[in-house]
Amino acid sequence: METVFAATTRKQPKSGKRRICFPITSRAYYGRSQLLIRKLHEHPGIELELMLGGSILLDKYSRHIAGDIEAGGFTITTSLFNVIEGGNHVAMAKTACLTALEFTNGFHAADPDIVVICGDRFEQLAIAMAAAYLNKTIAHIEGGDVTGSIDESVRHAITKLAHLHFVTNDDAQRRVLAMGEDPKYVFNTGSLDVEVAASLTGAITSERLNGYGVGDAIDVARPFALVIQHPVTTEADNGRHLEETLAAVTSLDMPIVWIWPNPDAGTGEMAERLRHFRERSGRASQAMRFITDVPVADFIALLRISSCLIGNSSAGIKECSFLGTPVVNIGARQQGRLHADNVVHVGYERGEIAAAARRQIAHGFYPPSDVYHRAGASDRIVAVLAEVGLYTQKRFCDNTEASVRM
Amino acid sequence: METVFAATTRKQPKSGKRRICFPITSRAYYGRSQLLIRKLHEHPGIELELMLGGSILLDKYSRHIAGDIEAGGFTITTSLFNVIEGGNHVAMAKTACLTALEFTNGFHAADPDIVVICGDRFEQLAIAMAAAYLNKTIAHIEGGDVTGSIDESVRHAITKLAHLHFVTNDDAQRRVLAMGEDPKYVFNTGSLDVEVAASLTGAITSERLNGYGVGDAIDVARPFALVIQHPVTTEADNGRHLEETLAAVTSLDMPIVWIWPNPDAGTGEMAERLRHFRERSGRASQAMRFITDVPVADFIALLRISSCLIGNSSAGIKECSFLGTPVVNIGARQQGRLHADNVVHVGYERGEIAAAARRQIAHGFYPPSDVYHRAGASDRIVAVLAEVGLYTQKRFCDNTEASVRM
């Protein structure tokens, strides 16, 4: 076996700059990373390469996103179609593998100093693995949290592959250290999502909202509830759980804006139930609008004025902690996550969901919390990425004062 | 997107047994797991499916192994060629991805209750990821150790995906708990490798040894040194490091048995230097024999009688702790790992290696250590796999009494 690292001619000289590859695989990651991306792009010591793959290339709003990105003058070096259809666990696992295989080629061609991994989506672990095997320094944003679903495993496994950790709260910092990461490289910067939410103060008009998706017209001047329920990939009953939520919210005397579930394993049966519900028109007495996606500015504007957010989106835990929006969090997906007073946890049963929603709507908005908020999150991350000493060989760091319970 | 879990007709009924998939991707894993495999196979409550992939299908001795496996009456359900040539990091990363993609199909067809993941090879993390995404319970053997190279990251990332942990020593147990695993599912069983070493008490003859590999004849009745130096995938100088070791051992006044490096990233340049050395015949004054592999029984027999083991094999740390064989451990690969008195650590420089080897040879054998040894390792693992309650949703478990240093 001969070792050859054949290079492509096109590889650019780094000219003293740090080259940073930022793989983006979902619109949510693009939305919450906007400030960070802009600041990385503008930093004189950094060469930023955006790499797109996964579901971000498939959604309606990726056109919008692609436009945004190019308008921003950013460099997209790679654009890879690698989502395998099926909406089930087999498709999810194979999508992760294919994504990582293709990003390997992208990383090899780009030869970055740092690869930035966001959050806890299944394909991000695969991409982190590929980057680790290529001996790249990996920066992980938003490690150390505790949640339900496969995200819980994915997030901590990424932590054990990553070299630089940007956590969003004290609990997360403590866990990342317990897991053996070097305190020198663990930075509690607060949440990028919340920083974006704090920076976006515009309002949304009814006209604009009704330009998205299908269904009834919504009047933003009157109270409405927002529903976002994603599949929990480690559970088998996503379809039934969605039916419960559907029953709960149609029992509320309030218009509903429903944001379509993410394209993860289990989404198929959820989408099918939503489509059947829509075909049986006339069933809901209140106005309902179904939206596959909104740009992040409009999304934050919606959170700001919703009477209640119902479902299992992380926005309920993070963005809404800062905005004060009342949240009914359903089931296991966000279970165990640090949250502010605005969140009420319920199970999957329709009666419990509806009762909690009524209480939260009656309560109204909560005071803003800083549990996930620190000023200057993106500035701090950029400063570390630009200046910290880089390393690749990890070593378990014993931070626990010999007091582990065995 | 429609959710369909189309099954193949051939899937067997489980008939009340636990079905366990055991992916084996290197001869080393097969060697050290022999007792475990036999006992899993013979357990009345377990249906064992061996799945082969990666380098085990490519080595000369895989024929031997395949024969062994079928002679043992074991079931090989899957046999997948998925090693990408190149001997570099790109090939390593893509091999991991392709392996996991193909094992996903295998797991989907087999529908196991438990997937067993061994050790810390790069493709095992990818396989563990696939199993996790398919919602399988993952059992990990030999987590919690500390070493150098990419193995350090791989091992801990697997821990964060796994549900059942079989560790080999107290330090490892402490680390797995610090990382947030549930104490109920962490079992310190001692090392399977050492159990196999303890069980294999046969000797090797010169005739048998000289039937392996190429080069000069070795007389096992006279002192000889054994060399095993694998590539360190996170380092760039594997070729130069090998030259140093070659210079060191050819300065010893003793025959040398050299076992060929593993086929990981960096192996190409190591193999090339060894081949060049061999072509320039007559350079070494002592007898030298080069072997690509030996069956595990003969390997243990060699360790038992070598005057010194030189290199960076884990056998020096684990098997030799029990056998008492003097070891000169070179460089970062095993760095930080718990070891007994028989191991001396050195850097990559030829003079340092040669001096340490001379001292170890002069010292002779050490008393056996139980640092990695507990009686009945394989029996304990089988008992847990057969009886423990299975779960899939993980949750970070705080075992550190709130005393993490921040």
Place this chain on the structure above:
Amino acid sequence: METVFAATTRKQPKSGKRRICFPITSRAYYGRSQLLIRKLHEHPGIELELMLGGSILLDKYSRHIAGDIEAGGFTITTSLFNVIEGGNHVAMAKTACLTALEFTNGFHAADPDIVVICGDRFEQLAIAMAAAYLNKTIAHIEGGDVTGSIDESVRHAITKLAHLHFVTNDDAQRRVLAMGEDPKYVFNTGSLDVEVAASLTGAITSERLNGYGVGDAIDVARPFALVIQHPVTTEADNGRHLEETLAAVTSLDMPIVWIWPNPDAGTGEMAERLRHFRERSGRASQAMRFITDVPVADFIALLRISSCLIGNSSAGIKECSFLGTPVVNIGARQQGRLHADNVVHVGYERGEIAAAARRQIAHGFYPPSDVYHRAGASDRIVAVLAEVGLYTQKRFCDNTEASVRM
């Protein structure tokens, strides 16, 4: 590089039977191959293994199909999710590659004597390539036809990889011979599609039809037109072409049953236009029903009673030639194909389509044609597959009497 053909234990003894692998990747192939599959399954000298992959696993009716298949006692040995999302050419090319990669493993495990390749879908060429590289004898059904779109290239390339050719008409036979195939192995058996159509004489009720899909109720006792327009993957204007057809058929004074386009490159923009049309409800004055699929028996029943078939489905050329249904064939997809008098060819312009449709509806049914029909197609194919001498090394056979125009 060592050569090892590691086998899986599960491979069954062939016990003197010919083992035939039949990869099925679309519902259309399953529909038209029903008689053939049943007869292969029942033949005492044949062991049939059905392998499923591609879009057949993703459609609503695959549940139905999977049920059918297992109810028939057939053996599905492989079930592979390998459709890459995107609905564009990149996704199409990568889907073909991934499909073939995975079927390679399936063929390796099954070790068939013959692989049956149907038709001219893009993934079938990839599967044929894999089978050829594994040295399997390849039987191709329906080679030698001339059409538009990428199918034209795919079909002839499969011919040049295949060893046994089952063509459906004299023109096709002549072309397969011109391309250098051995006359001994070219069999003009007529079309399986037409044989199935001839064998299915049942009717469809309104109730049954309205159980499929969404939209208005259709009364089968009154005249209606059927529309099937698939993407032409070699053209850029699929969306616009669909708009033209939509305009044409909504100008007819007749209810419309519209069967959803196939999931090939270009389908995305077609589906989007259909969905927009549906959301703008009330636009069409006549009843319209949209169906993603019907079982083959009901499909044939629909063809039998439609006043006109409009679009570019091969059913218009083949099944309808035998049934006498008037057909307006649009654009390049079926261009150049042998057809009976029942077909009128038009371009993509709405006026031309509508005018032709009105003329065909006024004309009414045509006398049945045997241009694609020979009695006993499936029996003849089974007999050849069971008894013909098998070979793998192909050789260009000069059938042209030295008179090629140069």
Place this chain on the structure above:
Amino acid sequence: METVFAATTRKQPKSGKRRICFPITSRAYYGRSQLLIRKLHEHPGIELELMLGGSILLDKYSRHIAGDIEAGGFTITTSLFNVIEGGNHVAMAKTACLTALEFTNGFHAADPDIVVICGDRFEQLAIAMAAAYLNKTIAHIEGGDVTGSIDESVRHAITKLAHLHFVTNDDAQRRVLAMGEDPKYVFNTGSLDVEVAASLTGAITSERLNGYGVGDAIDVARPFALVIQHPVTTEADNGRHLEETLAAVTSLDMPIVWIWPNPDAGTGEMAERLRHFRERSGRASQAMRFITDVPVADFIALLRISSCLIGNSSAGIKECSFLGTPVVNIGARQQGRLHADNVVHVGYERGEIAAAARRQIAHGFYPPSDVYHRAGASDRIVAVLAEVGLYTQKRFCDNTEASVRM
């Protein structure tokens, strides 16, 4: 399913030039295409992108080649490791699929007007398939020949996907036309290999020859035979066939230069027999040298002075027809190919091979033949690629005057 053609930012404007992608997957293709590549690169109306994949990245001489390419100022846009280890048919099929999957991404990023496909190697068909599915115009060099092995199927299948055909002789032209290609796009330009051979008139010294490979020194001033025997992928006995050739040539009273087999399915067992032969040193009485590769200039120089070329290389048929070198062609690999008087065909039996070799050596050099030679092959190809009207929709063209024998 949404259709999105997300582009990467880096895609260059074409600025009125034709962009041509040239995938190179073996050193042989690079060697024979040198003149063509240089002229494409220098043409003012063409933008040439070289894409490397497959075995060319794995061989010792790829370093040399990579140096050459960059020294020539050529642009390598893609460099992909995608050879799957195993040396068997499974690895071959999966390598083809993975190669095509990765080149799809490369073609999508490059967006060429034309993709150039060379010859008949298995991965080239896969790459041609990918290019066809992306709607690219495909130019095929060296179609229409007849040979043995899987190459025969591969070559003609590529013809049926390609749009522009550059054939090397009259027989090939006649076959490409019989297969239904449009005469307007079929160009008989003679062979690039022979053009390169004709242009390389330098000699090789003993010193230079003995700098390649391992084994005994060869004196180029004295008669020697050259052996090149590649695996025949459609045959099972490659190892045994190699033994026969080995026995035959060691019975000749002449030094032997043996060029290592290509890394195709079957190469494993051939390489193993050669290695065993070398380990049993002293067996051959004459000098033998084993070379894995030589640059093309030295290869042609060797052909010019070898007393006889023994084996199954296409160089025996093509380059040697022009050079007059006596050739003993063994077995099925080149069977049926047009050849000049310099070639004698034999089976695999050692006696037959040795007898033929002795007769050819005694005969000495033949007069040069122009059977594969036309002046200006590369110039003509470049002119067509630069100026011909491009199309993508193929259509079977009936060139046979209705006289096919049925």
